Amino acid sequence: MPGRRPRWLLIGNSRWHWALAGVGGGSSGSSEADLQFAHLSPPASAVEPPLAWAAVGAVPSEAALSAASRLQLEDVPLAGSPPWLGIDRALAGWWAARLSGGPVLVADAGTVLSLTRVDGRGRFAGGRLMAGAALQLAAMGSGTAGLPALEGELAAGAEAWPLATAAAMRRGVVEGLAAAVREAGRQARAQEPRCRIVLTGGDGPTLLPLLRRWPELGEDALVHHPELCLEALVALRPAAP
Ligand SMILES: Nc1ncnc2c1ncn2[C@@H]1O[C@H](COP(=O)(O)OP(=O)(O)O)[C@@H](O)[C@H]1O
Numbered sequence: 001m002p003g004r005r006p007r008w009l010l011i012g013n014s015r016w017h018w019a020l021a022g023v024g025g026g027s028s029g030s031s032e033a034d035l036q037f038a039h040l041s042p043p044a045s046a047v048e049p050p051l052a053w054a055a056v057g058a059v060p061s062e063a064a065l066s067a068a069s070r071l072q073l074e075d076v077p078l079a080g081s082p083p084w085l086g087i088d089r090a091l092a093g094w095w096a097a098r099l100s101g102g103p104v105l106v107a108d109a110g111t112v113l114s115l116t117r118v119d120g121r122g123r124f125a126g127g128r129l130m131a132g133a134a135l136q137l138a139a140m141g142s143g144t145a146g147l148p149a150l151e152g153e154l155a156a157g158a159e160a161w162p163l164a165t166a167a168a169m170r171r172g173v174v175e176g177l178a179a180a181v182r183e184a185g186r187q188a189r190a191q192e193p194r195c196r197i198v199l200t201g202g203d204g205p206t207l208l209p210l211l212r213r214w215p216e217l218g219e220d221a222l223v224h225h226p227e228l229c230l231e232a233l234v235a236l237r238p239a240a241p
């Protein structure tokens, strides 16, 4: 259909992440500078067909996504990926290592905080998984009698030691996630001193200022790259010229 702007989709466990080619469309529309991004709740009906898509979250049949345009793990050229690796981790690890030109530790602060290492030879080198912020807050709310169910966007809040329960829960979760990224980064850099920590995912903006407090995570060691996974998807399946 003339005039339709190419789009790409990554289905996460909380949200659907879209990249949309700029008004130029065509080949320029898939350059990183010419993309728009949207992170939306899962739709309840058919969606505008993406040029390419990938999923780690549930894929509802109502969305009417074509199997032919689905990117699979084996389409991502990350050496050493085991067949069970989440395609979002493979995309992020491959693209971060390629952009950085050296070893990386990707910290994707999404539904799950996934830490994904790619070594200096560009090979997947393992990682760590832990419950992300919204999951941690939900677990505290549902697993206790005295804590509230907290929803909505995560914010660290201004207070380091909140008196109020909800603020203390949020602060505890944010500090815990940031500390986990810091310690993983420290260990990865002890093994490979050139290793960069690349932060992405929905809670990346909240974690970034906390991570920046630590001098060892200066500009050179820590990079915030919010749209890492989508950019990788676009790089692997660019729009036709
Ligand atoms: N509108 C939102 N809906 C859901 N999560 C959000 C929203 N805004 C920020 N977040 C944060 O983003 C995290 C989920 O990250 P996201 O990258 O969307 O996950 P996924 O890729 O797994 O779908 C949650 O822990 C939550 O704190």
Ligand SMILES: CC(C)(COP(=O)(O)O)[C@@H](O)C(=O)NCCC(=O)O
Binding pocket: 012, 013, 014, 056, 057, 084, 085, 086, 087, 088, 089, 108, 110, 111, 112, 113, 114, 129
């Ligand atoms: C770890 C994940 C749940 C992260 O998903 P997300 O939080 O980005 O929605 C996903 O990458 C996944 O289902 N991985 C499969 C197991 C693995 O990577 O080892």
